[in-house]
Amino acid sequence: MVWNIKPGLLRNGLTGKNGKNLIHICYSHIPGTIMHIEVKEGQIVEEGDTLLILQAMKMNNKLSAPFSGKIKKISVSVGDKIPKGALMVEMEESEAE
DSSP states (O other), X not given: OEEEEOOEEEEOSOBOTTSOBOEEEEEOSSOEXXXXXXXXXXXXXXXXXXXXXXXXXXXXXXXXXXXXXXXXXXXXXXXXXXXXXXXXXXXXXXXXX
């Protein structure tokens, strides 16, 4: 079974022209093992797209993009065992024109 969940988010304070936070940090809300990474740095994703699969307590958790934007940095690799609160992905929110 695969659970579809959204990662925790933190804003890092970088803002766009309209004062809106643009860079968000996706962190793990549970400890586990990175089983698969579905995206690459620089890739454009839509809200709900799968970012990665995190296995925790023998269940695969599909982490989905919480909003549409661009993958700025991936901080984990397949096979990494990560604790709760670990930085996984940095995303840049698309700025509306």
